[in-house]
Amino acid sequence: MPPSKARKTARTIPLRPADGGYRKGEETRTRILRAALEVFGNNGFETVTTRQIAEAAGINLPALTYYFGNKEGLYLACARSIVDTFREGVGRVASEATIALRQPMDAANARKLLKQLLTALARFLLLASSSDQGRTLFVRREIASPGPAFEILYGELWQPGIELTAQLLNRATSGRLSEPAGKVRAIMMIASLTGFQSGRRVIARAAGDADQVEEVISALHEQIDALASI
Amino acid sequence: MPPSKARKTARTIPLRPADGGYRKGEETRTRILRAALEVFGNNGFETVTTRQIAEAAGINLPALTYYFGNKEGLYLACARSIVDTFREGVGRVASEATIALRQPMDAANARKLLKQLLTALARFLLLASSSDQGRTLFVRREIASPGPAFEILYGELWQPGIELTAQLLNRATSGRLSEPAGKVRAIMMIASLTGFQSGRRVIARAAGDADQVEEVISALHEQIDALASI
DNA sequence: GACAATATATATCATATGATATAAATTCAA
């Protein structure tokens, strides 16, 4: 992290706005973003160099500044993009569960919603193309040791996700699982998913990707079913 | 990562051997190692600067070279130290389980060993002083996106840990859980532990640290009990 | 097709960083 060049004055050349401009510019912008998502997915903020991203995107270095201001700006853009992707993937199910929670709900129904939510999350996380799996690593890294994008990812993904899951767990056990206890278990369940993605290296690729995912889902469903007899 | 200074010739001044030397030197060595463990625990390899470690250890920069050769040497020393600590913490239980596996074992007994193993791991991970918790982050980081210490941590901790757990799961279900399926679940269980440590921020500190750990253990025990009726 | 707006490329800068050469200080066995 060499130059931290205190930026006293406002930047002379303002960065390209995300919307206006020529079409080619828009394309380049997304090219950079995609490359950055891939590279930042597998390596932390400081590990990645701007030149590395530029090369991966097939552009030159100043283009990065032109489109995103600086390295951190690009990193934050990645975080926001990741949030959007998660919303596309599991936002629907999450919203339905959130709405359902506003009314009374019997335990069996809560368990059903919980299964739907975690199944959707499992599929979204584990069936993503291997180049897309980096986004989970990105989130995990920021949550585990906060970097520039922590606020965004924690506030938009992690906290709401845990809270929703915890509430469903509370209903699923007819309140026998206290609120903090529900959070503990929510974190464990979600961590078992995201952690699986990183730790699966031990498993022979032969096992079959889809089979693994189904096994993961089975395990989660069993846990949820077991809640009935807590 | 500025100078990568190709080291053609052998180092002129050999690094201080880990054993011989004066007593003061030995103390300094461990001071540096402890500081590095703390700093590398919370930040990745490239994020951490050697000056940062030197300051944390209260020594000057060349001392780092003198004792560990270079940044990577220190990082690897941290990894080896972490392996040792894990062995102190859960090696006993793990060894017992490994030995027991050499003979036939009924499912109930396998579940008992599994509970012992995971309980020990949970206590070791989650009841560590907050400055010691960094070691789990260290391991998680290396497993998730391999760095200089991957080989050590994967080979000495992750793989054997997963494999042992998977075998116990296999016995605990009287073979109904196939070998790959067992590995999937082993990874999930262990990831739920290590991930909990990182993701627990959401939970109000008020909840009480020890209570959280007991809740984690309860959840694991329930999962293990549920194996009986798979 | 002209020409303002927008986008890309080249060259260069300042600095934080890992590392070393070298000198001064400390330890401890004899």
Add this chain to the structure above:
DNA sequence: TTGAATTTATATCATATGATATATATTGTC
């Protein structure tokens, strides 16, 4: 106490990196 072995400190280096100034090229509207 002396003096070689060992440890600590000072000063300095080479370079990879984030960023900018500036020039050239491209786009699309009139």
